[in-house]
Amino acid sequence: MDQLVLDLTPTPLPAFDNFLAERNREVITALTATEGERFIYLWGEPGCGKTHLLQAWIAHAERLGRAAIYLDGKGDHLPDFAREASFIAVDHVDDLAPDDQIMLFSFYNSLKEGGEGRLLMAGRQPPVALAVRDDLRTRLGWGLVLEVKALSDDDKLAALRSHAASRQLSIPDDVYRYLLTHWRRDLSSLISMIDMLDRYSLALRRPITVPLVKNVLQTATPES
Numbered sequence: 001m002d003q004l005v006l007d008l009t010p011t012p013l014p015a016f017d018n019f020l021a022e023r024n025r026e027v028i029t030a031l032t033a034t035e036g037e038r039f040i041y042l043w044g045e046p047g048c049g050k051t052h053l054l055q056a057w058i059a060h061a062e063r064l065g066r067a068a069i070y071l072d073g074k075g076d077h078l079p080d081f082a083r084e085a086s087f088i089a090v091d092h093v094d095d096l097a098p099d100d101q102i103m104l105f106s107f108y109n110s111l112k113e114g115g116e117g118r119l120l121m122a123g124r125q126p127p128v129a130l131a132v133r134d135d136l137r138t139r140l141g142w143g144l145v146l147e148v149k150a151l152s153d154d155d156k157l158a159a160l161r162s163h164a165a166s167r168q169l170s171i172p173d174d175v176y177r178y179l180l181t182h183w184r185r186d187l188s189s190l191i192s193m194i195d196m197l198d199r200y201s202l203a204l205r206r207p208i209t210v211p212l213v214k215n216v217l218q219t220a221t222p223e224s
Helices: 025-032 050-063 080-084 098-114 134-142 153-166 173-182 187-204 210-219
Strands: 039-043 068-072 087-091 118-123 144-147
Touching: 025 039, 025 050, 025 144, 039 050, 039 098, 039 134, 050 068, 050 087, 050 118, 080 098, 087 098, 098 118, 098 134, 153 173, 153 187, 173 187, 173 210, 187 210
Parallel strands: 039 118, 039 144, 068 087, 087 118
Antiparallel strands: none
16 A cells, blocks of 8 residues: 655745746846836746746735735636735736636726726736737736746756755755756746655655656656
């Protein structure tokens, strides 16, 4: 009978402190400014950290005592009650259904007319290239538009080492490099695989090595 392993190590919540900002200092500065642009649109390739930044921004607003809400346009409909929040983050703008595009347009206008509150949005492409309503595309381009630059391999290695250290794991560098060439390259998938390797290592009572990684990858899928 396989050993049952309980993973009691908490997964670090998205925060600005655990986001590698070397190539994105301008983005972090804009998101944390007390007095700054109220409407910000972030764009960048999948896996560059946009979702992390939106969720970190919401957590930051909550610590400041502001009513804040994170909305994922990829899987959720935008609720009308979200306009009651003063900090609204809308992820995956390019995946919004037509009715949700109208709702986001309404959020923007309500905040603009109210003179308070902030709206942070994110998508894969800059506003001009988005396949959304013309009026919404115009609104997205009115505020501050910033590109979130993808991490280099060295950045990813540093992030994986930091994550492993937070879980008190000892992992040799050849494991990280093997993952970078044999697994999905976005950081969230890489970190999820480190967590999976931790569970397998405990269950099998084996150290995390390249042979163990090969065994895990034989049964794992990018969605697992």
